[in-house]
Amino acid sequence: MQVLGIESSCDETGAAIYDTECGLLGHALYSQVALHDPFGGVVPELASRDHVRKIIPIVREALSKAQVTLADIQGVAYTAGPGLAGALLVGASFGRTLGHALNIPAVAVHHMEGHLLAPMLELNAPCFPFLALLVSGGHTQLVKVIELGHYEILGESLDDAVGEAFDKTAKLLGLGYPGGAALAKLAELGDANRFQFPRPMLDRPGLDFSFSGLKTAVVNVVNQHPVLDHQTRADIAASFQLAVVETLMAKCRRALQATGMKSLVVAGGVGANQLLRQSLQELADINVFFPRLEFCTDNGAMIAYVGAQYLLKNYANDLSIQVYPRWELFNSSN
Ligand code: KG4
Ligand code: ZN
DSSP states (O other): OEEEEEEOSSSEEEEEEEETTTEEEEEEEEEOHHHHGGGTSOOHHHHHHHHHHHHHHHHHHHHHHHTOOGGGOOEEEEEEESSOHHHHHHHHHHHHHHHHHHTOOEEEEEHHHHHHHGGGGSSSOOOSSEEEEEEOSSOEEEEEEEETTEEEEEEEBSSSOHHHHHHHHHHHTTOOSSOHHHHHHHHTTSOTTSSOOOOTTTTSSSSOBOOHHHHHHHHHHHHTOSSOOHHHHHHHHHHHHHHHHHHHHHHHHHHHHHHOOOEEEEESGGGGOHHHHHHHHTOTTOEEEOOOGGGTSSOSHHHHHHHHHHHHTTOOOOSOOOOOSSOOGGGOOO
16 A cells, blocks of 8 residues: 655655555655744744645655655545644645545544654664654653554653753754754764763653753853853753763663663654764663654654554544644554
């Protein structure tokens, strides 16, 4: 079965064709980062309008890269939440309507379920059950993935998501938005031991996270330096990144020990962070799986993959066009 997947939950328009027998056939992505950059964050109204402008060209590009036509598609999957309501409505309206027009089933996909299962797109894919560290701009969660649609949240951030902490720190260092990748690049030039930032919640039991205190610690250091020279900015970036990675590592070790799991999946935009990837790979006796870099951040391929799995089980949505800007992962099974 060939499934068209559509992603439009935030500032990326993505489309992909996934074949349940041959795997991913092609995908296309358009990022609105340059559009939102002057505003220092995503402007929801501009995001929706840009999705409207780009969705048809991006779907056409994905079809052409996959060397298929709409006549070959047997199902449509679209992100229905969580995310920005207006942005979600563009992909959901397009996907649900296209399904109706082609007389094929359409299925609403949970964006985070897409991230969680993105490593399944790789040749070296994990087998159920596994532990997942989901680290994106809006979420930081440790999830026990039992099987498709069956997830147990073991711990999550009580305040800022880790990607949000990267973005806020990057903004303080004048790195633009979203600044996670730019901060990681700057950190390569810095001394990670110059500033001792906190490793939040490690002194408490459990698997929850908290990153707002870490951000405040960075604000305090920035305020102590009326002039931030390039080396100090790099040292702050490196020290911040090390504090985040050590915190995530410690919680992963704890979760692996508590669950006895031997496979760990790292997904979401912060999963692109090289220090995090390297550090996790060093965990003893554990198989670690990552999506390829381009599928760590938002994309249509992960939505096509998850949608295809539900369509194979004959799950499909009715003709109503519904989006869920706030949608808990554990309610995601259709
Ligand atoms: O998963 P994603 O594309 O969107 C959400 O669903 O939120 O994640 C975006 C987040 C942003 O906060 C971005 O700064 C962060 O991922 N990010 C990174 C890196 N690349 C992207 N954070 C740290 N290091 C990176 N290399
Ligand atoms: Zn995402």
